[in-house]
Amino acid sequence: xxxxxxxxxxxxxxxxxxxxxxxxxxxxxxxxxxxxxxxxxxxxxxxxxxxxxxxxxxxxxxxxxxxxxxxxxxxxxxxxxxxxxxxxxxxxxxxxxxxxxxxxxxxxxxxxxxxxxxxxxxxxxxxxxxxxxxxxxxxxxxxxxxxxxxxxxxxxxxxxxxxxxxxxxxxxxxxxxxxxxxxxxxxxxxxxxxxxxxxxxxxxxxxxxxxxxxxxxxxxxxxxxxxxxxxxxxxxxxxxxxxxxxxxxxxxxxxxxxxxxxxxxxxxxxxxxxxxxxxxxxxxxxxxxxxxxxxxxxxxxxxxxxxxxxxxxxxxxxxxxxxxxxxxxxxxxxxxxxxxxxxxxxxxxxxxxxxxxxxxxxxxxxxxxxxxxxxxxxxxxxxxxxxxxxxxxxxxxxxxxxxxxxxxxxxxxxxxxxxxxxxxxxxxxxxxxxxxxxxxxxxxxxxxxxxx
Numbered sequence: 254x255x256x257x258x259x260x261x262x263x264x265x266x267x268x269x270x271x272x273x274x275x276x277x278x279x280x281x282x283x284x285x286x287x288x289x290x291x292x293x294x295x296x297x298x299x300x301x302x303x304x305x306x307x308x309x310x311x312x313x314x315x316x317x318x319x320x321x322x323x324x325x326x327x328x329x330x331x332x333x334x335x336x337x338x339x340x341x342x343x344x345x346x347x348x349x350x351x352x353x354x355x356x357x358x359x360x361x362x363x364x365x366x367x368x369x370x371x372x373x374x375x376x377x378x379x380x381x382x383x384x385x386x387x388x389x390x391x392x393x394x395x396x397x398x399x400x401x402x403x404x405x406x407x408x409x410x411x412x413x414x415x416x417x418x419x420x421x422x423x424x425x426x427x428x429x430x431x432x433x434x435x436x437x438x439x440x441x442x443x444x445x446x447x448x449x450x451x452x453x454x455x456x457x458x459x460x461x462x463x464x465x466x467x468x469x470x471x472x473x474x475x476x477x478x479x480x481x482x483x484x485x486x487x488x489x490x491x492x493x494x495x496x497x498x499x500x501x502x503x504x505x506x507x508x509x510x511x512x513x514x515x516x517x518x519x520x521x522x523x524x525x526x527x528x529x530x531x532x533x534x535x536x537x538x539x540x541x542x543x544x545x546x547x548x549x550x551x552x553x554x555x556x557x558x559x560x561x562x563x564x565x566x567x568x569x570x571x572x573x574x575x576x577x578x579x580x581x582x583x584x585x586x587x588x589x590x591x592x593x594x595x596x597x598x599x600x601x602x603x604x605x606x607x608x609x610x611x612x613x614x615x616x617x618x619x620x621x622x623x624x625x626x627x628x629x630x631x632x633x634x635x636x637x638x639x640x641x642x643x644x645x646x647x648x649x650x651x652x653x654x655x656x657x658x659x660x661x662x663x664x665x666x667x668x669x670x671x672x673x674x675x676x677x678x679x680x681x682x683x684x685x686x687x688x689x690x691x692x693x694x695x696x697x698x699x700x701x702x703x704x705x
Contacts, residue, residue: 270366271366271419271420271421272286272366272369272371272420272421273286273287273288273290273420274286274287274420274498275292275371275420275423275424275500276500277500277533277534277574277575278291278575279573279575281664281666281667282570282573282574282575282576282617282667283575283617283618283664283665283667284534284575284617284618291664292332293332293617293618293660293661293664293665294332294333294371294373294423294577294617294618294619294620295330295331295332295333295618295619295620295656295657295660295661296326296331296332296333296334296335296370296371296620296621297326297331297334297335297620297621297622297623297624297639298334298335298336298337298579298580298620298621298622298623298624299322299334299335299336299624300336300337300623300624300627301313301315301318301319301322301624301625302625302626302627302628302629302642303629303642304629305629306627306629306630306631306634307380307381308380308627309380309381310336310337310339310380310381311339311341311342311343311354311357311358311381312341312342312381314357314360314361316360316364319361319364320364320367320368322624323364323365323367323368323370324368325640326368326370326624327368327369327370329639329650329653329654329657330653330654330656330657330658330661331370331653331657332369332370332371332657333370333371333372333373333423333618333620334365334370334371334372334373335373335375335426335579335580335620336361336372336373336374336375337375337376337378337380337429338354338358338374338375338376338377338378338412339354339376339377339378339379339380339381339382340377340378340379340381340382340383340384340387341379341380341381341382341383341384342354342357342381343355343358343376343377343408343412344377344384344408345384346384346386347386347404347407348407349411350408350411350412350415355415358374362416362419362421362422365421366421370421371421371422371423372421372422372423373422373423373424373425373426373579373620374412374422374425374426375425375426375427375428375429375504376426376428377405377408378428378429379392379393386404387404390404391434391437391439392405393434394433394434394437394440395428395431395432395433395434395480395481395484396433396434396437396439396440396443396480397439397443397480397481397483397484397487398437398439402483402484402487402488405487405488405491406487406488406490406491407491409425409488409491409492409495410491410492410494410495411495412495413425413491413492413495413496413499414495414496416496417495417496417498417499418496418498422499423500424499424500424501424502424533424534425492425499425500425501425502426502426503426504426536426579427485427488427489427501427502427503428503428504429504429580430504430505430506430521430538430580431481431484431503431505431506431521431523432506432508432509432521432522432523433477433478433480433481433484433521433522433523435458435461435477435518436458440458440477440480441458443476443480444458444473444476447476447479448472453472456469458473459473461516461517461518462516462517466517466682466683470517470682471678471681471682474517474520474522474681474682475678475681477520477522478522478523478524478527479527480522481521481522481523481524481527481528482524482527482528482531485503485523485528485531485532486528486531488501489501489531489532490531500533500534501531501532501533502532502533502534502535502536502577502579503523503528503532503536504536504538504579504580505521505523505525505535505536505537505538505569506521506523506538507537507538507539507540507542507565508520508521509521509522509523509524509525509537510525510537510564510565510568510569510675511675511677511680511681511687512561512564512565512568512675512680512687512690512691512694513542513543513561513687513688513691514684514687514688514691515684515687516684517681517682517684520681524677525568525569525571525572526571526572526677529572529573529574530572532574533574534574534575534576534577535569535570535572535574535575535576535577536576536577536578536579537565537566537569537576537577537578537579537616538578538579538580538581539562539565539566539578539580539581539608540581540582540584540633541558541562541583541584541604543557543558543561543691544557546584547583547584547604548596549596549600549604555604555607556695556698556699556702557695559607559608559611559698560691560694560695560698560699561691561694561695562608562611562612563611563612563615563670563672563694563698564672564675564690564691564694564698566578566612566615566616567615567669567670567672568675569615570615570616570667570669571669575617575618576612576615576616576617577616577617577618577619577620578608578609578612578616578618578619578620579618579619579620580620580622581605581608581619581620581621581622582605582621582622582623582633582634582637583596583600583601583604583605583633583636583637583649584633584636584637595636598647598648598649599648601636601637601647601648601649602647602648602649602651602652603652605621605649605652605653606652606656609656613665614665614666614667614668614669614670615667615668615669615670616665617664617665617667619656621637621638621639621649621653622634622637623637623638623639624638624639624640625638625639625640625641625642625644626638626640626641626642627642628642639653670701671697672694672697672698672701673690673693673694673697675690676690
């Protein structure tokens with residue numbers, strides 16, 4: 254039975270002054286507060302160094318350290334933090350939220366109020382452990398099976414009901430970088446039903462490595478997209494039922510947009526045009542991964558990375574919703590190559606500044622991956638912070654401050670660049686089509702740079 258005894262926090266919260274509610278400003282493809290003043294989300298994905306990997310934000314929650322961090326972020330010009338809600342700290346039982354986790358989240362909201370920051374909860378994930386009840390739920394596969402959808406529906410109803418009216422919560426992100434699996438038992442059954450509904454004969458799940466791909470590979474990708482849309486729609490509906498004023502999005506991994514060559518089963522299947530109707534704004538994550546780990550070899554190499562970034566941002570912006578680059582950094586999402594000397598802090602600052610400036614005509618907000626470098630990380634989070642792990646301000650922090658103040662004074666203006674459109678159906682069915690598009694887009698991107 255769903256627990257209904259938790260009152261909305263707006264009714265029980267007495268300390269501190271809350272910021273004005275943020276709403277979507279569709280006319281300018283951005284955000285504004287209740288008075289119409291533009292809001293440009295500019296901040297970080299927040300976790301602390303020294304808490305292991307994955308970071309234990311809640312199990313090792315340090316209120317005083319968080320207070321100091323938030324004050325420092327505010328001094329830099331930040332106005333938002335994205336935090337990750339974990340099963341292990343918030344949802345250990347199907348029928349209730351964890352009181353200890355909620356108390357820590359309450360405290361974090363109070364600290365955000367004190368500093369003048371908005372909070373962007375993202376969840377739930379397995380960073381702090383997976384309760385036994387999740388064992389057979391296939392949460393990672395996003396295959397839209399009823400058991401996992403029901404559990405997520407209940408979670409969001411409880412969480413969004415509790416924080417209904419708490420304006421410090423800027424928006425909810427359904428999941429960090431969801432991706433539909435290529436094949437699960439549930440998907441095999443649903444694939445057969447999907448074909449039958451269209452008057453087609455049953456066929457096996459295709460081998461994504463087959464060369465050439467089977468003729469119906471595009472149909473299978475569209476089937477995967479239908480599961481992603483169902484997954485988004487169910488959770489968004491649950492949140493809005495609990496809090497009609499809540500804003501909802503989902504943090505898309507860059508493989509959601511096939512604008513560079515990837516394996517066919519790497520395509521995440523969260524197609525912006527399909528899921529946008531269920532969201533208030535779009536979010537995209539990007540790391541420079543064209544050709545592997547970016548090595549900072551000059552302007553040509555940088556342009557290759559920035560062109561793919563712009564192509565992905567352009568496609569994410571096409572449905573007409575505001576776009577936030579909700580996660581980015583100066584290396585890709587895997588470990589640094591063995592023996593590779595890291596780039597300099599100045600190169601980090603230059604790349605991140607160019608990333609923001611390249612997407613400024615399309616996006617209306619940016620959240621850096623991490624406040625601090627994180628030595629315990631098994632990926633490039635070791636180096637992506639604004640500060641070193643011991644708190645030293647990096648060159649990127651200084652550039653971040655400049656950008657934050659620039660956008661506060663003059664919010665970005667949306668302008669869709671004239672570029673080749675991504676041939677979606679061709680690209681989700683062919684790596685060669687992805688590469689052909691990437692090269693055509695790069696040519697147009699470079700031509701525009703030369704002309705301007």
